[in-house]
Amino acid sequence: MFAVLAVLLFFAEHAVSQLPAHLLLENEVGKWPFYMRGKGKYRWVLTKRARENGLSYVGSNERLRAVLDRAMQGKPIKVAAIGGSITAGQGAVDAPNWPQYVLNYLQDELGEKVVSLANGAVGGTLSAYMSVCHNMHIPKDSDIIFVEYSVNDWHNPTPAFQNNVRRPFERLLRKLLNYPKRPAVVMMHQYIWYQAYPFEGSFWNNAEREFQEFAMYYQIPTVSIKACCYHLLANNTVGFDTRKQRYRKANDLKEIAYYYDAVHPDGRTGARVSAELVMHLMQRTMDDLTANKLSPEDGEVVAAPIPPPMIPNNRESVSDKCFIGNIFVGVVTNKDGFEWVNESKSMRPKFGFVATKPGSVLDMMVDTRATAASTAANQKDVLVEVAYLRSYEHMGQASITCVSGCKCQESTLEGHHEEQNSQLHLHHFYASQHSNCTIQVKVLDKTKSGEHKVKIAGIMVSEEEGQHDGIRNNLAVEYVHDISTRSKDNTFEVNNHA
Template structure:
């Protein structure tokens, strides 16, 4: 039923997208032909932070991508039983909860002055499903600068436990061709992530959304159709019968034809990562990419949102017409998963990531440690266990068994505060079923700032591993403050630590605002996050353009034009 939409429970055919007999109001910030309305003020606006400024009502929606190419973008329909079950629960009055996880694209990079694809998805579903905003919930758990390996460990603090649909966007973030083929440290955690999500309480539909990168490094590979992890990720999709959506399947030929909205002659950003103001009126709404890696909010992000929305609306068209899951389908959803595709790649049965509120679940003993929010900005909470007197102690019980590693020991990472005043020291040791070398945590440093520090240390594998922290009498400051913000058990096959301090802090802030303790990007102040995005985008853009100028290869002329016109 590709290309169908819905109205009042009836399937609507066709070529014009999702339609309604009601008066049509264009979505704010829309880039479709003839779309107008108020300008978008920022789901991920570089200058906005207050979430109250991000709300707007879309009205009814007209697709930017035509029905034929939306259907082409559904590269694999797989087994739709879980998706249909989710919409059947919605038909019966339930809430549709959609979780999105991925890297910088899902987190909103490129969506400079229009929504990122998760928010396009949300607005379309709210506009077209009965019940609207009251019954459609979206949790954007994406974290820029991370791969599926991180999410395989920390999914529990990024995906709502009651998710009906989970969208994965890692085709660009994960390495394209790691070796040995498939059975390696990049693909193994991706499979474990899929397996873990498929076993969430509601048995959600797991959807693989494959982003596409036109501008390549080396520049001579620009426009290459097959570059990305999509092919190998697709093998897991086929094995587990997952729905797959592909940007290149829907849009590659439109890009080659230089269609409005899909043009790839140049990205919208200049070498500084900002729009090219002297020519932006001619580029906005015309080009697919904001920079050389990330789609633009008006076009590329919008198309990605439409692909996911169409998949959901097609399922709703079937369910709303009265279709009901067969007993066979219901049994298939409840059945155990098949063995892993990659040999001995079983997923861990327990959570391994305890950051922010999730940390509270692991505490089995504490004396003089208090769960405190030390954030001065109510929009940026900084929760953790804090002690200020010698002898204070706290114990965390975690499962340190990790199926993904080839080593007898795993890396456990402890997040704690470092600052320039009042900080103390603590001994960190292992008790119970696991062992590790005792080490001393020192919360003092000379830099005039306060920041989270992540310390990784080897721990033996055990079903029940107790990590003990005890504040010492001695310190370099004469004070004794110790603050613990999280514990993470690495599932990396080489036992590499996560070591992303900024992401750790964002997770604490975002998950602390959720009743479920789940990180949602929209719930945090994104000023520093977006500044990081902008800096990395600018560096990438500049590197690509310099390489293009040197090579004179594919993309060289466009990059040269951009460099010259932006100067």
């Protein structure tokens, strides 16, 4: 009863916004501005006041100043985006997703040949996955990287920060900040009204709070839907209406509902508003550069080493840990009886190393060192995950052994199952740490199907030593593996899905 009363009291208190809607929206309430392209032609949904409210942390912003200074001189820059299904574009059914809106704006203002975008976001993934597999999703020569995990990562993991949710998130940030071109990392905080905790529409309880600690520690610019637009959502202002989701009546609720479904902002409303916060940050920085030219001191800040981890002893790994798709080919050192083939019967590629005869051998060499801080005296084994095909026909078994550099207990990979499907799965085992760990897959005589086919599609190494869950997201690994083989640089790009 107390919980119900608390919810009723909450909505009674929030029935009227702290600010009238006309102070937050450029157009008359109820008239959504038409989306226009072209230099200086964009029509804002949000007022400058609302956009400024959405900049939850900016700081001195040297990295973004340095990147946009180059772009304003006509020098090409690469923008990348990672995150979950919101960033990947789910919900944007008849309008751009938010990274595409940002790209359109930057290309209109700076030139189509100046700015390019790589969207490496994958629905249903956590930052822990991306921390291991960032090399599969982000070009190493990126200049700006957008990071969106506030709704995918668990809100209140314990103990605070020293847990398997926040630790990999910090390591991901550290890796991105150390990319070769010292990119500007920007955090995007999304907000899902229907999944707020402890009750629908509550404000205070999600991962954004703890992510802000990282933003301040590493001086990472951050934009926030809650900071910008919470009261518009609470008041069900036109374009921010949370009472109905657009998919229920797609035409009737166009430019009225903020969300397309229970999770994803609609492309015409929520995605556009999200983009406007980033676009405002970009324009604000360019305006600042016009008034205050890039200085040698700015360059010193950009080049300076990042601070030690905020979470004690949370060092990032010293090498890439994720090898799927075409990148996997590069870690194979011997393929006696295995061949790299595409087994797809559709437009979606299905590459992998395939063998059908017992005794066939595939050797893979990877770096299994967990962190730069590990020493021989205190090292623990790390989790290794091999992506392999399981199917209801033709499949056999293979042994997994460590044959050089590292040590591991021999294990058996079983490719046959009774379910009428064929999917990649992840085989887990632990190996000792070594810079050149050679792992061997050998096709066995044993079989449950009467045949001996074994297909290997990738290998991933944990960045954190000791016992833990690992990626354990075989569907995401299969999706990324398949789609990444379509790209020129072997990274995953969501627009290659079609």
